Amino acid sequence: MTTRGVSHPVASDAVVVDRVSMTFNEGKSNEVRALCDLELVIRPADFVSLIGPSGCGKSTLLRLIASLISPTSGSLLVNGKSASQARVEQDYGMAFQQSGLFEWRTVQKNIELPLELKGWGKSKRHQRSTEMLELVQLSDFASNMPWELSGGMQQRVAIARSLAAHPPLLLMDEPFGALDEMTREHMQAELLRICAASETTVVFVTHSIPEAVYLSNRVVVMSPRPGRITEIIDVNLGSDRDEDTREEATFYGKITEVREALRGAEAADGPRGIEDR
Amino acid sequence: MILRGLRRAALFVLALMIVAAAWEFYKAVGPEKGGEILGVRILPRSSERAMPHTWEMGQRLFDPEVRGQDRPIWLAVLGYSWFTFRMALVGFALGCVFGMSLAVVMARFSVVERGLLPYVVASQTVPLIALAPQVAALGGNWGLPKWMWVAALGAFLAFFPVSVATLKGLSTAPAASLELMDSYAASWWTTLRKLRFPAAVPYIIPGMKLGATAAVIGVIVSEVSTGVRGVGFAALTYAQKATSDPAQVYTAVFGAALLGLSMFGLVVAIELLVMRNRPAEAS
Numbered sequence: 001m002t003t004r005g006v007s008h009p010v011a012s013d014a015v016v017v018d019r020v021s022m023t024f025n026e027g028k029s030n031e032v033r034a035l036c037d038l039e040l041v042i043r044p045a046d047f048v049s050l051i052g053p054s055g056c057g058k059s060t061l062l063r064l065i066a067s068l069i070s071p072t073s074g075s076l077l078v079n080g081k082s083a084s085q086a087r088v089e090q091d092y093g094m095a096f097q098q099s100g101l102f103e104w105r106t107v108q109k110n111i112e113l114p115l116e117l118k119g120w121g122k123s124k125r126h127q128r129s130t131e132m133l134e135l136v137q138l139s140d141f142a143s144n145m146p147w148e149l150s151g152g153m154q155q156r157v158a159i160a161r162s163l164a165a166h167p168p169l170l171l172m173d174e175p176f177g178a179l180d181e182m183t184r185e186h187m188q189a190e191l192l193r194i195c196a197a198s199e200t201t202v203v204f205v206t207h208s209i210p211e212a213v214y215l216s217n218r219v220v221v222m223s224p225r226p227g228r229i230t231e232i233i234d235v236n237l238g239s240d241r242d243e244d245t246r247e248e249a250t251f252y253g254k255i256t257e258v259r260e261a262l263r264g265a266e267a268a269d270g271p272r273g274i275e276d277r
Numbered sequence: 278m279i280l281r282g283l284r285r286a287a288l289f290v291l292a293l294m295i296v297a298a299a300w301e302f303y304k305a306v307g308p309e310k311g312g313e314i315l316g317v318r319i320l321p322r323s324s325e326r327a328m329p330h331t332w333e334m335g336q337r338l339f340d341p342e343v344r345g346q347d348r349p350i351w352l353a354v355l356g357y358s359w360f361t362f363r364m365a366l367v368g369f370a371l372g373c374v375f376g377m378s379l380a381v382v383m384a385r386f387s388v389v390e391r392g393l394l395p396y397v398v399a400s401q402t403v404p405l406i407a408l409a410p411q412v413a414a415l416g417g418n419w420g421l422p423k424w425m426w427v428a429a430l431g432a433f434l435a436f437f438p439v440s441v442a443t444l445k446g447l448s449t450a451p452a453a454s455l456e457l458m459d460s461y462a463a464s465w466w467t468t469l470r471k472l473r474f475p476a477a478v479p480y481i482i483p484g485m486k487l488g489a490t491a492a493v494i495g496v497i498v499s500e501v502s503t504g505v506r507g508v509g510f511a512a513l514t515y516a517q518k519a520t521s522d523p524a525q526v527y528t529a530v531f532g533a534a535l536l537g538l539s540m541f542g543l544v545v546a547i548e549l550l551v552m553r554n555r556p557a558e559a560s
Contacts, residue, residue: 066460088462100453103556104475113471117461147556 012080014169014201015042015065020074022060022227033226034060038074040220040229042201044168047192049204049212049219051258057227058205059173065203066094066171079168090118092169093162097177099154101146101161108133108142111161118165132160135194152183159191163198170195173205185246188214192241209262213237213254214246221261231261297331304328329524337524338531350528354511358532361496361507364424365540368431369492373485375432376439381469383440384447401437405430409499427499427507434495435488442484446477479555482548489540497533508532 022035035057042048050058063069064076067083078086086092093114101110111129120128133139136156138149146154155175162170176184188211195202206212212219213235221231235254237245245251304323311327312320321327329337338351379397383390409430416426450473458468497509504510512529519526 068456068459087460090461092460094457094460096453096456098451098453100451100457102454102472102475104478104554106554114461117463117467117471145554145556 012044013041013077014044014046014079015040015203016077017041017061017065018075018077020061020064020071020076022057022064022069023072026072035064035071036226036228038227038229040232042203044201045199047195047202047204047215047217049206049216050222051206051209051212051219052222052227052262053224055227056222056224058222060227061222062171062173062203062205066092086169090114090165091167092171093165093167094171095155095158095162095173095175097174099146099151099158101154101157103145103147106143106145107138107149107157110146110157111164113161114165128164129160132164135163135197136160136190150183152179152187155179155187156190159194163194163200166198168201170200170202172202174207175204176211177207184211185243189241189243191215196239209255209258210246210251213251213258214241219254219258221258230264233257233261300328300331304330326519326523329527333524334527334531337522338528350525354508354528354532357506357508357511357529358536360424361493361500361509361533362536362539364428364505364507365431365489365492365496365536366543367425367428368433368496369435369489369540371429371432372435372488372492373439376436376484376488377443377481379436379440380443380447383444384469384473385465390444397437397440400433405434405495405498406502409502413499413503413505423503423505427496427503427505430499431492431495435492438484438487438491439481440484442480442487443477446480446484447473449480450476478551482544482552485544485547486541489544490537493533493537493540508536 017038017040020035020038021033024032024034038061040048050061052058060069064071065078065083067076067078067087070084076083079091081089081091101107102113105113108126108129111132112125115125115128130139130142133142136159138153138156138160141149141153146157149157155178159175162172176187179187191202192215194200202215204212204215214237216235219233219235220229221233222228223230233254237251237254307323307328308320309322309324311318311322338354339349341348342350342353379393383393409427412430413423413426416423416429447469454472454476455468458472463471496507497512499505500507500509501513508529512526512533515522515526515529
């Protein structure tokens with residue numbers, strides 16, 4: 001299948017998903033086939049979104065890449081290593097829909113958490129977290145407690161934390177899902193700026209078609225029961241995307257293309273869980 | 278802040294006055310020999326021996342412990358209370374360390390939790406007053422001073438609420454945070470130190486409040502049955518003189534109350550310290 005574009009994975013690839021299947025509660029009466037025979041290759045510095053209706057296994061795929069769960073069959077490579085090895089070496093940063101900040105730590109100490117776990121010294125940690133605070137433009141809030149910040153600011157702290165160790169790969173599971181529309185668009189622009197500056201590869205799970213199109217180089221469209229990749233759409237709106245991009249015809253064209261791919265994907269199932277905004 | 282402190286102090290004095298007024302009211306209207314229904318006493322006696330006037334209790338504080346001494350009794354009671362306070366403090370500290378450690382072990386190994394928890398609960402139903410002399414005698418055989426064993430019995434009561442609260446608290450870390458630690462490949466121990474334990478603190482503090490007062494009760498009860506001369510023992514000695522000097526026992530009661538309040542205040546101070554940076558709703 002040419003649409004998958006996986007024909008020649010090489011060691012330098014950021015992520016290689018090779019015939020991965022995932023079945024929960026295998027052999028029991030409540031068995032769920034979450035993913036079936038997935039193949040996907042993500043090159044370094046690529047921005048890939050996973051989109052699909054609820055239950056299509058996009059979050060499961062992200063957790064498999066993160067090695068938070070292990071596949072029933074098939075293999076995953078992250079930075080040329082096994083996914084579990086990549087996790088141990090902290091080759092990726094992760095951000096979730098909930099910022100998951102520790103309420104007993106200041107903003108700066110929250111960003112330093114992964115560095116602490118890597119055993120970095122105090123001054124080195126402080127220097128890096130100060131840089132990260134500048135990157136997400138929250139320098140003035142370094143010594144604030146997380147609960148003193150707005151939801152959007154908390155999410156920026158979480159992103160700074162996920163990037164603090166300069167991981168080559170960033171895994172994001174609907175990180176802006178809980179934000180209002182204006183904050184969300186602002187955060188999308190911020191994320192693009194940050195990723196361009198740090199040359200980070202991103203795998204981004206979302207429900208929102210415009211979000212996927214605006215952010216991604218490629219949009220991976222998935223279908224449920226069992227989860228499969230039905231189509232991979234190249235977007236490439238260019239690196240100089242700004243607020244005007246959201247009003248251009250090419251942007252709308254790509255949105256239509258993704259929406260039609262999704263309709264095809266769930267024709268048998270009816271549309272659910274997809275936001276058209 | 279200062280205004281709030283003043284208001285609290287005023288409320289405390291007011292509450293004290295209400296209790297004193299209720300005491301005097303009952304003494305004025307209550308039956309001298311107590312009230313009985315079908316031979317069961319349901320109302321306490323209001324006689325001079327059973328219920329001395331509040332001002333007599335107050336006055337008694339400034340008279341000596343034994344006739345002929347110069348030192349007023351409040352100084353003696355304060356001395357006893359201070360001795361008991363130190364034992365209760367040692368017992369409370371031991372109880373906290375033991376209680377938290379036990380909770381960590383139970384959280385780590387669910388087999389241990391299932392196997393141990395019934396015994397932990399059962400331990401709290403052991404009649405301490407019967408156990409105390411045995412434990413003190415055992416301690417004497419080992420050549421340890423008696424106060425250590427009294428403190429240990431305080432710890433015996435203090436560890437339980439701390440342990441139960443910690444066990445609950447350790448399970449409250451959000452799933453997303455646990456997954457985050459998982460993504461850092463953090464060990465169980467690291468996850469405990471960085472996430473589970475800090476997340477448990479708002480649960481541990483109320484457990485410590487219960488534990489602090491339990492330690493005081495444990496120590497006072499153990500004094501009575503081991504003869505260690507703290508405020509509990511003083512209360513017992515004074516009570517034996519109730520016929521001739523009914524107000525005396527209440528000086529020891531005041532001492533014990535002050536002691537309990539000080540222990541509680543200590544935990545409140547700890548709470549203010551460790552919870553100062555937490556969101557208000559968590560405290």
